[in-house]
Amino acid sequence: MPLASFSGAFEFIFSAQESNVTGGKKVGGFDKSLELLIGHIEVTILALAIAMIIALPLGLYLGHIGKGELFAVGIGNAGRAIPELAVIALVATLIGIGMRNVAPALAVLGIAPILVNTYVGVRQVDPAAVDAARGMGMSEMKIIRKVELPLAIPTVMGGVRGAAIVIVATATIAPLAGVETLGDFILNRNIYGENGLLAGAILVALLALTIEGLLALLQNRLTSDGLKLKTV
């Protein structure tokens, strides 16, 4: 088996290659790469959005009232231990294939870090600040929005980033459940060959790092300057 090379992989990404496996038909190339990239991004964003919509309010609420620590932390620990492959496999076999089924499954994986980080982030907010806000006459909702959330942003965003990592990673094997992502290159070596394999790996890695970088920037933007002055 010819061992893949990095240069071969790069070529694969940008121009369709003649496949030496399926005989004749051209595979790979820029269009295909883009298509799979977009598919990957789509399912990631969808899953992340669902996870945030569910876990953020829940985490904020529980953190605010200070109850449910066992629950939040328990889910966080459990979520960390869920094997991604099992999730994809079970979705494919029990629920059905396609974006409609896979995205929620990925979201489930993302709920755990967001929930636990949001909870912890809110709990760590200085009680004196909350007390002062309450004393000033802020409603509970306002307190959450204007005091607790801003102060908890670094921890919360940490959770979102963690969720993004695990979702992007699991989305890589989503082709097993019928969703076309960059993992396709990796999982179907017989079609795409060694170069395709490596190309897929490189693209996934780059995508993950980019998303991580963007989220880090976002976190930086959202964190108030006052918080940033605090030395770690």
Added chain:
Amino acid sequence: MTSPLVVAAGEVGGDFFRERSSDTLPCQAQETHLFCWDWAKENLDRYGTPTQQHLEIVLISVLVGFAIAFALALLAHRTRWLQPPLLTATGVLYTIPSIAFFFLLLPVTGFGRDTAIIVLSAYTLQIIYRNTMLGLNNVPDSAKDAARGMGFTERQILWKVELPLAIPEIIAGLRVATASTIAIATLVVLISAGGLGTEMYGSNFNFPTAIIIAAVIIGLMVLAFDLLFLTAQRLMTPWRKARPT
């Protein structure tokens, strides 16, 4: 057509969606069945080898990861300016999705257990490094000051005062690292390294029972290690049980 057993032995290389032989999987016909107890009872022993492989890979990876991360943390503890770059470096390693990582190493280390261990160790670095640093930084300054003034050397302070007090955080990091390593190790089947992932796809892919059993074993493994670490921590830190009177 290769049998599922060959797949489990680690032969990777063909198409993922392979055909299954219906006579090896009796419950196959009833696809609506969630869990096939008969099959489970008959085939439980085939989980033996994958479980053992899984355990081995996890243990080695966590140990290697711990050794490296711990050494890095001790280094960074003494040389402050190393802390941010090391944090970033270990973070980057953690961000790269495991599958991509496995295959990125292909030209270098190829298929097999070595690649698996390298990648899995790399993933543990961030959490163990971060937690060790956290533990060390949380040691009260007054205790260190007193120790120094009493005549402890810097090395004695590290080993007799700082590290013992950092144990809870270090073990917390180990717990998380082990749990996620156990989970990610299900993917090493893709690079011919065996493990419980073998029971999760291949010919088993559309067979819920097999997947569920594998997942349950994984869950039990996580729980077992968790308990192990918790007990170790309890034993090593008797002072935390004491309550202020």
Added chain:
Amino acid sequence: MPSGESDAQSQPGASSVRYEETTKQYPGAGAPAVDKLTLEIPAGEICVLVGPSGCGKTTAMRMVNRTVEITSGDVLIGERSVRDREPAQLRREIGYVIQQIGLFPHRTISENIGAVPQLLGWKKDRIRERSAELLELIGLDPELGDRYPVQLSGGQQQRVGVARALAADPLVMLMDEPFGAIDPINRERLQNEFLRLQAEIRKTVLFVTHDIDEAIKMGDRIAVMREGGRVEQYATPAELLMAPATEFVEDFVGADRALKRLALMRVGDVNLWEAPLAHVGQATAEVRAKLAAPDVEIPYPLLVDGERRPLGWLSERDLAREVVPAQADSPLGPVLERDDVMRDALADLLQGESQYAPVVDHQGRIAGVLSVEIISMFLASPEAKSDEHSAVERPHD
């Protein structure tokens, strides 16, 4: 090195400390933090370094165990320079007590106390023995030895801190605002306890504080410092109060110097007055006769019991009767003892509503009467002005 037996404590387990032009200059700073400090602390004495914050007192103290390195000059313990051995080695021979205490949370109290002996390689049995001995010395229940620091109160922890410093029988003790983090009530108790301890073990102690009252109470000698570690005056507390060397010292000691001196005196130091005594059942005519005597000092009769213990002050109404009643009209008010610190006695007098306070001996029998007038008369007397109270007589509980 002497072991932990009691007879060893009467041996000289203490060295003198001498600063010789000791200087600390931090790179980049303008003036030195400590500028050519020269001071001699005799063995077995408590020397207090006192001054405003930033004056260099803590820096000076820390140069003795080299937790701050000496830039130039030297510090000698006994006749040995502190520079002639490794810092870690040096520090194991010096007791070190800091404000935040710094007990090891992960070690039991006994293990904390035994920390330095363990570094020195003592045998386990000896360490355990020593820990138990020290726990007793500092007045803590020996069973606390197996507890962890978090289970002790702040005052108890600080006592353990002192015990820990004493464990290896050091030649010198360094104490940096050791009671600063304790509440005032416990602080006084700890100060008294330490003085009691020091009376027994006689260590050379270098004590840093910013509180002049603490300095006067604790110190055999006091060095009043200003910025740069410059010593404005180095003298006994009495000298400091009676003859401040410079305006700075005068300001630092405070305008109430005279009152501060009262902290150095005991009730028994002055000549007490006598009140005419009356017994229960005695004919009041006799008592009235005593009152009429020309040399009577106090115009009120004191009712006492058969043991000459005071029961109350008799009023005119009481004396109008035939015999002295069993209960006096006016209550006793504060009752003082000869050993009481004069300053506390004055406070009691001023707070109580009587003009006079009976002073009793250890058995509770009347020994005399104290009044505010007596105190002020004494302070104004020429005898008080020249009187020097020796370092040994420290008032304590």
